Amino acid sequence: MEIVALSAPAVLFTAGMIAFPLVYTVWLGFHSFTSAGEQRFTGVANYARLVSDWEFWHGLWVTLVLYVLSLALQLVLGIWLAVILFNAKRIHGIVRSLFISPFMMPPVVAGMMWLVILDPSLGAANYLLQSLGLPPSDWLASPTWVIPTIALIDTWQWAPYVALIVLGGLQSLPPSVYEAAQIDGASGFRTFRRITLPLLMPTIVTAMILRSVDLLRFFDIIYITTQGGPGNASNTLNIYGFRVGFEFFNIGYASALMLTLAAIVFGAVLALNRLRHAVAW
Amino acid sequence: MTSAASTDTTLSDDWARRVNTLLLVVAGILIMTPTVWMVLSSFKPSFEVTAYPPKLFFTPTFENYAQLTKTTPFLSFALNSVIVTVGSAGIGLLFGIPAAFAVSWTRISWPALLALAARMAPGTLFLLPWYVMFRQVGLIGSYTALILSHAVITMPIAIWVLLPSFDNIPRSVYEAAQVDGCSLTRILLRIALPLVGSGIAVAAILCFVFSWNYFLFALVLSNGDTKTLIAAAFNFVGEGSTQWGALMAAATLIALPPLLLAAVVQRWLVAGLTLGAVKG
Known part of the structure; x- marks a missing residue:
């Protein structure tokens, strides 16, 4: 009985602020709202609209491209950084603080910072490129480069996080694994690819799950830097849904969009969770 | 022979460690640079912060x-x-x-x-x-x-x-x-x-x-x-x-x-x- 009392505040809070609002969103998704604030039951009209909405499919495409690009960059760099950290044997607290600093920084601040560095005319990044004899880029102001640029910013912020997770995995591997490989005379890279990497897969998939949840809902850095622009080149589903809801106050359609996005995130997590079971050892 | 071989491996181990430390320093610099640039820019006089080419040395100010x-x-x-x-x-x-x-x-x-x-x-x-x-x-x-x-x-x-x-x-x-x-x-x-x-x-x-x-x-x-x-x-x-x-x-x-x-x-x-x- 006391157990119930101990968990009651959390359960009531979850019911009021999470469970009920979720059910309410489902209800909102079946309704339309007039500008006078009246609501009308419209059945699946919002979902029918979504299927034929070009902006939705564009948003889905942008979301997926940004997701795949960012995740790939963060995993490759993160694993590489983890190996370097692991080989360093002892990691000083300052080094760890340094690795933590990008992802503990508010994403909004990261956006502000990179906005100044990547300014097309006065930014330090273009100056660096030009002094290396490379052509300057419009970065966030270019419809072609805005998504890769955002992926780079997010990678700067989160590759160290992936690195620290993978480092934890490396440190928990039994040392006998490496000894056996050394006796066989396997080269460093071969050992890594044939033995270490497969053993690390559960940790890597965990990192993928944690990053997927954030990347599929990408919002902060985009909203502070481009608000979905230039044009609609970085209009991810989350940005699009937010604008439909709070710029055009079409709460019903925004609810349908966000429920769809939540289903996509949930599906990705379920799929990756199956992958984690498949690579477990 | 054995002593020579072992010197050889410690030598290459030594090099591997140095290369690793170097890579760690490079990674650290890449991670730190944007943040350092942000902090530096915040102390630049207003007419110098948008200077092009960007200035690395300046008189810091709380302006x-x-x-x-x-x-x-x-x-x-x-x-x-x-x-x-x-x-x-x-x-x-x-x-x-x-x-x-x-x-x-x-x-x-x-x-x-x-x-x-x-x-x-x-x-x-x-x-x-x-x-x-x-x-x-x-x-x-x-x-x-x-x-x-x-x-x-x-x-x-x-x-x-x-x-x-x-x-x-x-x-x-x-x-x-x-x-x-x-x-x-x-x-x-x-x-x-x-x-x-x-x-x-x-x-x-x-x-x-x-x-x-x-x-x-x-x-x-x-x-x-x-x-x-x-x-x-x-x-x-x-x-x-x-x-x-x-x-x-x-x-x-x-x-x-x-x-x-x-x-x-x-x-x-x-x-x-x-x-x-x-x-x-």
């Missing part, structure tokens, strides 16, 4: 920070951030600690999974119904709405960080108290809590950092008087298109509290951040 506090209600935004962050971290811990203990005690996992589901949903998904609900009771723009919404971020963090800590306490520790007929609340307060002290410190700091950093909810639920620093940053960017110095001063000040707190608990932070998925 941008002075301008920031003079032309924007920066300090009252900061106070709003503190109120919302401390309030939501407090609620998160107050509700999350007993819940994590109860989940660990009963070994029922679904409440923890529900908390995880809250982390998976896009923020806008909650914001839409909240907006309608809070508008009906006239709470849009109130600290109450902001603190409650941010507690949806902090409570799951508290539960997920503390669950492994409570799980690590062996049952035998509780047995004597149970025989004495102690209530569960007493067991939690007198025995369990002192044993998970470091876990609570990490949970508190992570709650603080993630609530401080959270952007989306305050963007919609705050008004001119209750705006948090992060939400106000959106206006700074709009107004600061030419005022880079003040913009970078604002960015530096907003990033400072979470970075300092994270540095304090860096050793235990990663295990907490991975929701107990990896023990580090």
Whole structure:
């Protein structure tokens, strides 16, 4: 009985602020709202609209491209950084603080910072490129480069996080694994690819799950830097849904969009969770 | 022969270590440079911050920070951030600690999974119904709405960080108290809590950092008087298109509290951040 009392505040809070609002969103998704604030039951009209909405499919495409690009960059760099950290044997607290600093920084601040560095005319990044004899880029102001640029910013912020997770995995591997490989005379890279990497897969998939949840809902850095622009080149589903809801106050359609996005995130997590079971050892 | 061979391997080991250290330094520089540039820019005189080519050496000035506090209600935004962050971290811990203990005690996992589901949903998904609900009771723009919404971020963090800590306490520790007929609340307060002290410190700091950093909810639920620093940053960017110095001063000040707190608990932070998925 006391157990119930101990968990009651959390359960009531979850019911009021999470469970009920979720059910309410489902209800909102079946309704339309007039500008006078009246609501009308419209059945699946919002979902029918979504299927034929070009902006939705564009948003889905942008979301997926940004997701795949960012995740790939963060995993490759993160694993590489983890190996370097692991080989360093002892990691000083300052080094760890340094690795933590990008992802503990508010994403909004990261956006502000990179906005100044990547300014097309006065930014330090273009100056660096030009002094290396490379052509300057419009970065966030270019419809072609805005998504890769955002992926780079997010990678700067989160590759160290992936690195620290993978480092934890490396440190928990039994040392006998490496000894056996050394006796066989396997080269460093071969050992890594044939033995270490497969053993690390559960940790890597965990990192993928944690990053997927954030990347599929990408919002902060985009909203502070481009608000979905230039044009609609970085209009991810989350940005699009937010604008439909709070710029055009079409709460019903925004609810349908966000429920769809939540289903996509949930599906990705379920799929990756199956992958984690498949690579477990 | 053997001694020569062993010298050979130590030599190449030595080189491998040097190359590794070099790579670590390069990685460190790549990670640090943007942040250092932000801080440097915040101390540049206003006519030099947009200079092209960008200047690396300059006479540092506090002009941008002075301008920031003079032309924007920066300090009252900061106070709003503190109120919302401390309030939501407090609620998160107050509700999350007993819940994590109860989940660990009963070994029922679904409440923890529900908390995880809250982390998976896009923020806008909650914001839409909240907006309608809070508008009906006239709470849009109130600290109450902001603190409650941010507690949806902090409570799951508290539960997920503390669950492994409570799980690590062996049952035998509780047995004597149970025989004495102690209530569960007493067991939690007198025995369990002192044993998970470091876990609570990490949970508190992570709650603080993630609530401080959270952007989306305050963007919609705050008004001119209750705006948090992060939400106000959106206006700074709009107004600061030419005022880079003040913009970078604002960015530096907003990033400072979470970075300092994270540095304090860096050793235990990663295990907490991975929701107990990896023990580090």
